[in-house]
Amino acid sequence: MTASLEPLPRIDAYEQWQQSEGVATVSGFYIEDLNALELGPWKRKGGRGAIVNLEGTGGVNDMHVVEIAPGGASEPERHIYEEMVYVLSGRGSTQVWYADNRKSSFEWNQGSLFAIPLNANYRMFNTSGSQPARYAAVTNLPSVLSLFHSIDFVFSNPFAFTDRFSGAHDYFAGEGRLHRGRTLETNFIADVHSIQLHEWKERGGGGTNVMIELAQNSMGAHISQFKPGTYKKAHRHGPGAHVIILDGLGFSLLWREGDPSWQKCDWTPGAVVVPPENWFHEHFNTGPAPARYLALRFTGLHYRQRAAFQGGGTDVSVKLGGAQIEYEDEDPRIHAIFERELAAHGAVCRMKGLIPWCTSER
Numbered sequence: 001m002t003a004s005l006e007p008l009p010r011i012d013a014y015e016q017w018q019q020s021e022g023v024a025t026v027s028g029f030y031i032e033d034l035n036a037l038e039l040g041p042w043k044r045k046g047g048r049g050a051i052v053n054l055e056g057t058g059g060v061n062d063m064h065v066v067e068i069a070p071g072g073a074s075e076p077e078r079h080i081y082e083e084m085v086y087v088l089s090g091r092g093s094t095q096v097w098y099a100d101n102r103k104s105s106f107e108w109n110q111g112s113l114f115a116i117p118l119n120a121n122y123r124m125f126n127t128s129g130s131q132p133a134r135y136a137a138v139t140n141l142p143s144v145l146s147l148f149h150s151i152d153f154v155f156s157n158p159f160a161f162t163d164r165f166s167g168a169h170d171y172f173a174g175e176g177r178l179h180r181g182r183t184l185e186t187n188f189i190a191d192v193h194s195i196q197l198h199e200w201k202e203r204g205g206g207g208t209n210v211m212i213e214l215a216q217n218s219m220g221a222h223i224s225q226f227k228p229g230t231y232k233k234a235h236r237h238g239p240g241a242h243v244i245i246l247d248g249l250g251f252s253l254l255w256r257e258g259d260p261s262w263q264k265c266d267w268t269p270g271a272v273v274v275p276p277e278n279w280f281h282e283h284f285n286t287g288p289a290p291a292r293y294l295a296l297r298f299t300g301l302h303y304r305q306r307a308a309f310q311g312g313g314t315d316v317s318v319k320l321g322g323a324q325i326e327y328e329d330e331d332p333r334i335h336a337i338f339e340r341e342l343a344a345h346g347a348v349c350r351m352k353g354l355i356p357w358c359t360s361e362r
């Protein structure tokens, strides 16, 4: 054995990669508007972009915001990490293939959602000659790179995951299969703003939802909507759920159990908030129309990741071993904040009968 007086260095392979990319980075608790996010050159993508690391991820996943110039295309790439893509603006097409060169191609528009099958080659094309195309992708690159700490393994790996992607020409046709429990298995959603949602009574607020499993990923997504003048019940879960506001006006409250103070994030479409691991959080609609969000999560439902999965049910009361706070168990100051915010927006509370101390007439 040899001895050294120096401590063993701590290496963060993801951070090293990020620095070597030389791309713009964004951090913080939440983002006000993805559409307004400042981007810089990103050679690997062949366009402009930024890497977003929000505190609530705990470092398990990240977000890549990329813009492709009018008439332009991204550099072809492949990688051993999952990537769910939400199109913020513009229109275009994507080619996807493994080494066999059977190319699947599909078109997308503002509001489309899809996943790049794991380690498939892909290239994005902006089919507009005048408008840039911008997308936000949530990836599990931070976890993957930390596990393997090899850029070559992650970005130049010939393995084809044919169990996830067969090269079928209709793979991205958006047909999908709806399972019990509002769970849609699909590889492409044309428009997250208009896709049909289903009643989810247990979460409150007259809310509707669809759970989404894309491309046999271990990551998952969902879309939720709730009515004007309402909010869903507070709950908590693991890290890395990027909540992207699609439609509506409102705010979110987030807090640690037992902590009397909370973080308040006001939002409009394009905002992103990531609830930190096990923090309770609650989303409030103070606008005149339904509020809808897309959550791009670290964990899916089909393929569970044991360490990250929160058991107990996110729609079951904490008093029954779940992770949700029922309305009657909520800190009364929360509803007071909500009613104050509603008044400031000239809106009315529609939760009489749900909240014992609600002061509304309706």
Ligand SMILES: [Fe+2]
Pocket (backbone or CB within 6 Å): 235, 236, 237, 241, 275, 281
């Ligand atoms: Fe949540």
Ligand SMILES: [Zn+2]
Pocket (backbone or CB within 6 Å): 335, 339, 349, 350, 351, 352, 355, 357, 358, 359, 360
């Ligand atoms: Zn009220």
